[in-house]
Amino acid sequence: MQNNYTLKLVKSTSYDPWYNLALEEHLFNKAEDNEIIFYLWQNDNTVVIGRNQNPWRECRYTELERDEGKLARRLSGGGAVYHDLGNMNFTFIMKESLYNVEKQLQVIINGVKKLGINAEFSGRNDILVEGKKFSGNAFYSDEGRCYHHGTLLVDSDISKLCQYLKVSKEKMESKGIKSVQARVINLKEINTSIDIKKLSEALEISFQEVYNSSISENAIMSGDTSEFKELYDKYSSWKWRYGETPNFQISFYNRFSWGDLDINLNLRDGEVMSIAIFSDAMDYKLIKDMEKSIQGIKFEKLEILQKLEMLNEIYDKNIISDIENWLNEKDI
Structure with a gap:
């Protein structure tokens, strides 16, 4: 046959x-x-x-x-x-x-x-x-x-x-x-x-x-x-x-010498659709500007660090450096 x-x-x-x-x-x-x-x-x-x-x-x-x-x-x-x-x-x-x-x-x-x-x-x-x-x-x-x-x-x-x-x-x-x-x-x-x-x-x-x-x-x-x-x-x-990742939420928390930082992200299609950062740091404007800078970008370590680096010109470089070093160690 x-x-x-x-x-x-x-x-x-x-x-x-x-x-x-x-x-x-x-x-x-x-x-x-x-x-x-x-x-x-x-x-x-x-x-x-x-x-x-x-x-x-x-x-x-x-x-x-x-x-x-x-x-x-x-x-x-x-x-x-x-x-x-x-x-x-x-x-x-x-x-x-x-x-x-x-x-x-x-x-x-x-x-x-x-x-x-x-x-x-x-x-x-x-x-x-x-x-x-x-x-x-x-x-x-x-x-x-x-x-x-x-x-x-x-x-x-x-x-x-x-x-x-x-x-x-x-x-x-x-x-x-x-x-x-x-x-x-x-x-x-x-x-x-x-x-x-x-x-x-x-x-x-x-x-x-x-x-x-x-x-x-x-x-x-x-x-x-x-x-x-x-x-x-x-x-x-x-x-x-x-x-192509399904929608999800992710959070990061750390305690620094200058205060705690609690970053909460809602992600869609791999991008930051909304962000809420909670902190007891004295400089409340830094926290709000961090939210604005990260909102809408790709959830990619390099992009996040580049946005933070831009805040170096305005805010305490030591604080920005602390956050960058911490995020560098995270599996983002």
Whole structure:
């Protein structure tokens, strides 16, 4: 019986998350009726947040950027993840009529089995080995097209995950930060000879076996954005990564030698929509001018500090310096 679909394998040699996510959406938008695309890609030193997540609450992005990492936002929902070159990402892209999550997961499970690893789907969007997670999965659909993507931990630096991702107080109390390392596993811990290249080759074979067909097109993408520059511009933009954040409130408090300072912000689309600053400092005009200067700007450390620096010409430089030094230490 002849299959009513063709298989396409796409590999990215770029480690830029904005490029890889732009390429993923480009492939999604161009998917043909009878085409099943299997896309393999890697990001280096990256935190990727879900479509509706708040970067200020999910990760220490200033620390990440200080370490020359990148923050990215994907189309699908779910939680924040850390990617490095010890992790491989996969995406299945196709029209809804061909979409079959069970079959897609079988490609992954059969692929790692070829490397001597017995894995199973947990039913909670995770793939496990020996009861520990090595793959998280997320899903997206629009206008009759679907994609299913996920991570595959091969030899990832789990300590970086704990370093850059924030854990909520509730999660800290119920599980503890150390439990992150206890609940996830690298495939290399099971099979020390495994690497990204071997996993990629095994998945390529498994893809063809599960779908009982040969790959008809094999594309290597090396970082050229000419076909989808608008998508790359979107994924790399401040507006998409930060400005698409749902409305939220955030507060900062500190006690200084000259008085206390309680800053309360209402944010929409990553901008300061309203601000209230409470203080027992003697100079009440400084407090009001701080509110005026920060109102309406991007919630970005550099912009806030630039606005405060302008107040240096009018007010006590020591007080302004105290506030700047304090905010510099905050994860804004």
